[in-house]
Amino acid sequence: MRIVLVGPPGAGKGTQAVLLAKTLSIPHVSTGDLFRANISQGTELGRLAKSIMDAGKLVPDEVTIAMVKDRLAQPDAAKGFLLDGFPRNxxxxxxxxxxxxxxxxxxxxxxxxxxxxxxxxxxIAGRRICRNDSSHVFHVAYNAPKTEGVCDICGGELYQRSDDTEETVRTRLEVYHTETEPIIEYYKQQGLVTTISALGPVNEVTERAITALKQS
Structure with missing residues (x-):
């Protein structure tokens, strides 16, 4: 299957993308991973992207598109892929x-x-990250630590990322509505969109997604 995954920040796209790709036996193609891989490997596109980001500018569409095109040409994507974070507009x-x-x-x-x-x-605003290890993530409502502000795993300090505040989240949502949401209408015109609720336990959302994809 060749699938594009869309949804607002905080919808759980990253989590669902990994689970869906594994279930469907197709590669999970994340633009974030592509940028990191190209930069760490020192590819021409990676060097170009890094120079742009180091200058504090947004990476232009053509660079992102070129990275995706190169990734989809790899052998493991021949029979399918799941795109996460692309297209953004x-x-x-x-x-x-x-x-x-x-x-x-x-x-x-x-x-x-x-x-x-x-x-x-x-x-998003309820997330708290451990300063010692960013993979230790808690939530004030859904996964609260035993002691407020202290990581259950290593005892490190828990903090709220600057881009996780309510004000920043609402700004990110505005950007999503303006730039990314229009692609849903674009794909609806092609009869490709299936919308599901991303509320509930992770495994239930995954099952919902698999069922929807099989019916689409």
């Missing part, structure tokens, strides 16, 4: 269609994870 969606058309293939579906805005704010 309509221009990237059009470019993806062109890439796939050149290869004589097409998307099988676009899975839209739906979460109420207030729930997104609650999910």
């Amino acid at each position: 309509t221009a990237q969606a059009v470019a993806l269609d062109e890439i796939l058309t050149e290869s004589g293939i097409a998307l099988d579906g676009v899975l839209d994870l739906e979460v109420p805005e207030d729930e997104v704010v609650k999910r």
Whole structure:
């Protein structure tokens, strides 16, 4: 299957992308991972992206598109893939269609994870990260530490990331509504969008997603 995963910040795209890709036996293609891989490997695209980011600028669409095109040309993506974080806007969606058309293939579906805005704010603004190990993540409501402000695992200090405040989250949601949400309408016109609720336990959302994809 060739799938695009979309949804607002805090919808659980990263978690669901990993689980869905494993269940469907297709590679999980994350733009964040692509940037990190290209930069760490010192590829031409990676060096270009790093120079742009080091200058405090946003990486232009054409660089991101080129990285995705290169990744989808790899052998493991020949029978399918799950795109997470791409496309982020309509221009990237059009470019993806062109890439796939050149290869004589097409998307099988676009899975839209739906979460109420207030729930997104609650999910993200409630996160607390351990200063000693960023993989130790807690939540004031859903996974509270035994002692407030202290990591259960290593005893490190828990803190709220600067981009996890309610004000910042609402700004990120505005950007999502303005830049990314229009791609849902773009794909709806192609009959590709299936929307599911991303509320509830992780495994239930995954089962919901698998069922929706099989029916699409």
